[in-house]
Amino acid sequence: MAFDLDAAIRKIPDFPKPGILFYDITSILANPEAFSYCINSMVETYKDTDINAIAAIESRGFIFAAPLAERLSLPLILVRKKGKLPGETLSKTFDLEYGQDTIEIHKADVGPGQTFLIVDDLVATGGTLRAAIDLLTEAGASVKEIFAPIGLPFLNYSEKLGDVPVRTLIEYDSE
Ligand SMILES: O=P(O)(O)OC[C@H]1O[C@H](OP(=O)(O)OP(=O)(O)O)[C@H](O)[C@@H]1O
Numbered sequence: 038m039a040f041d042l043d044a045a046i047r048k049i050p051d052f053p054k055p056g057i058l059f060y061d062i063t064s065i066l067a068n069p070e071a072f073s074y075c076i077n078s079m080v081e082t083y084k085d086t087d088i089n090a091i092a093a094i095e096s097r098g099f100i101f102a103a104p105l106a107e108r109l110s111l112p113l114i115l116v117r118k119k120g121k122l123p124g125e126t127l128s129k130t131f132d133l134e135y136g137q138d139t140i141e142i143h144k145a146d147v148g149p150g151q152t153f154l155i156v157d158d159l160v161a162t163g164g165t166l167r168a169a170i171d172l173l174t175e176a177g178a179s180v181k182e183i184f185a186p187i188g189l190p191f192l193n194y195s196e197k198l199g200d201v202p203v204r205t206l207i208e209y210d211s212e
Pocket residue numbers: 094095096097098132133134138157158159160161162163164165166194
């Protein structure tokens with residue numbers, strides 16, 4: 038029988054703002070079987086593909102991307118919130134489900150010849166991932182696919198990400 042990932046995800050109503058149902062991945066991390074299920078599913082999916090680099094979205098995306106990069110022996114590039122990377126950066130500001138943010142990458146670590154998988158924990162509006170795709174593309178790399186364990190397709194992320202396939206382990210239909 039397939040692993041019951043839904044049962045491993047804590048749902049918190051009205052966090053961080055009224056009307057938002059928060060899908061909390063800390064309950065996956067606190068459950069070794071659930072976390073292994075996520076990482077092993079990713080390894081099986083991407084082990085024989087032509088991706089040659091992984092981009093991880095701060096901060097919860099780092100947790101899922103790092104074990105995958107290590108298991109597949111691929112370079113791991115951090116997409117960080119503004120002001121955290123010490124070297125020369127490219128940056129992008131974008132809208133979130135609940136606010137606005139700016140992300141950055143190190144210019145020196147990304148370039149032509151790289152075919153990226155972008156990893157995050159959850160896709161909501163797709164704003165973060167759209168900004169990450171644009172950054173990596175501006176740097177000369179290409180983005181082959183997006184992976185996040187959780188997807189919220191009712192927030193219409195495919196409108197923003199239609200040109201890049203999104204793979205998830207579980208999707209929720211409404212809040
Ligand atoms: O699809 P979107 O509407 O862009 O939203 C999804 C993003 O929002 C959350 O990150 P958040 O900015 O809350 O940061 P965190 O991982 O550091 O908590 C989540 O981890 C995704 O990165």
